[in-house]
Amino acid sequence: MSEKLLSLCMIVRDEADTLGRCLASVNGVVDETIVVDTGSGDDTAAVARAHGAKIYDFQWTGSFAEARNYSLSKATGAWILWMDADEALEPRDADALRQDVRTSSRQKLLYAETLHYIGSGRPDPRRAYRMAQHRVFPSGSGYAFEGAIHERLIRDGAPAADDAISLIPAIIHHFGYMDDIRQLKKKRERNLLMLQKEKQSGCSDPWTDYHIAGELNGVGSYEDAFAAVNAAIAGALQSGQLPPNAFYRLKYAVLLASGNERGAWPGIDRALALYPDDVGLRFYKGVILSRNGQYGEAIKAFRTCLTLGERCGPELTKAGIGSFRAYEFIGRCFKLLGDSVEANAAYRRAEAILVDYDETMKRLLQIEAGRIAT
CATH class of the missing domain: 3.90.550.10 (Spore Coat Polysaccharide Biosynthesis Protein SpsA; Chain A)
Known part of the structure; x- marks a missing residue:
């Protein structure tokens, strides 16, 4: 055999x-x-x-x-x-x-x-x-x-x-x-209980606080999520480690989700000084700038995202932030600047990229059909 x-x-x-x-x-x-x-x-x-x-x-x-x-x-x-x-x-x-x-x-x-x-x-x-x-x-x-x-x-x-x-x-x-x-399995409630138990056991590390922050962010508890992700960053620093870029990504995701983009600027530049090639942080910077009305600077940030491109690393990265999603935001910024020519060009680039996503969608339907057949 x-x-x-x-x-x-x-x-x-x-x-x-x-x-x-x-x-x-x-x-x-x-x-x-x-x-x-x-x-x-x-x-x-x-x-x-x-x-x-x-x-x-x-x-x-x-x-x-x-x-x-x-x-x-x-x-x-x-x-x-x-x-x-x-x-x-x-x-x-x-x-x-x-x-x-x-x-x-x-x-x-x-x-x-x-x-x-x-x-x-x-x-x-x-x-x-x-x-x-x-x-x-x-x-x-x-x-x-x-x-x-x-x-x-x-x-x-x-x-x-x-x-x-x-x-x-x-x-x-x-x-x-x-x-x-998530709702059927009540995963968030289960995860939070298990994470909090792990933290209370004294055997946790900064990643425990990071995951707690992620779960709290998912249910809209932004203040508690922000405190938890800051605890994760502080815990890493106290142990003599550079906080992972995932920690900073989550911090600014929480601030954006809570509508506190003014509180996120210009602090995100300190995170980018540590991780200058992080497409997620660069994308969040563009969003923060655009929400603050700094459309020209936002366009520069999104174009940097396009240069960095779609990356698959060990941290969660939102699909499209190095491709179609960056183009969509560039289009919005140009539209708000009154430049319809550049705005439409950016939107067309986004649509061209999304053709590949349509092909992925077709394969997902095949996977779903396989599940139904079983």
């Missing part, structure tokens, strides 16, 4: 409505599927069996990391791919994914571009965040997860990271941030 190349490891609970879509998307990609059930009361197990998965029960301990590590212990493939039930692999990427894994060094941590969809209705690639997320790693090489929630990958007890992110040719679509799923 030939060695298994790739094991899919999952943890699930009451995922009968979405699990079939996920498992159908990796059919023919993985050599075995490990499904660890933490206490489902629906037909999750039956869906998993219908797709040939190996199912293991695991008593929920209050830690996503512990459940994930149990799933890793059951895998027999040379490489691990981890996914959640509310995700699906891009249909075009199956062959390329296996080939890339087969030829990769077993010292490598491999990342996949993950598209996190938001909003209501059908998934829309224009309403999504991109992220390079570690998804594939060699089994038996010291990799494991830690953290009760928003678990982090470690290797031999230390944070796992490559010097340079190695993206595999695969896109993972994540639907769990969409409004209907």
Whole structure:
């Protein structure tokens, strides 16, 4: 019997409505599927069996990391791919994914571009965040997860990271941030409770405050979110670390969401001094300037976003801020300056880019059809 190349490891609970879509998307990609059930009361197990998965029960301990590590212990493939039930692999990427894994060094941590969809209705690639997320790693090489929630990958007890992110040719679509799923699963309430418990335990780090801020921002508790993200920044500084650019991105996202763009200017330039090539911070600067009526300076900021382009890094990046969304804002600024010629030119550039997003939308409908068929 030939060695298994790739094991899919999952943890699930009451995922009968979405699990079939996920498992159908990796059919023919993985050599075995490990499904660890933490206490489902629906037909999750039956869906998993219908797709040939190996199912293991695991008593929920209050830690996503512990459940994930149990799933890793059951895998027999040379490489691990981890996914959640509310995700699906891009249909075009199956062959390329296996080939890339087969030829990769077993010292490598491999990342996949993950598209996190938001909003209501059908998934829309224009309403999504991109992220390079570690998804594939060699089994038996010291990799494991830690953290009760928003678990982090470690290797031999230390944070796992490559010097340079190695993206595999695969896109993972994540639907769990969409409004209907969040409401159905009551994810925000659950996440906040788990994060606050982690913080109270004394075992948290600045990322705990960052994630608390993100959840509070999502429910419109902007004052508390702002305090939490500032605590994350302060915690990083106190530990002698440079706060990650994700912390500053969230800080200015909170200020913009709360309508406090005047309070965000000119402080964002201090963050940009630390991260001058961060397209997210540059985009927020453009929005702040445009809201403050500084349209010419805003156009310069958005044009810098176009120069930086669409990037897929380890932080959540809103789709289009280095392409069509920057052009849309340039168009608005020129329109407010009374220059309809430049405004219309910018809008046309945005529309041309969105053609590719329409193609992605068609593939998303195919993924959805696969879910319904299961």
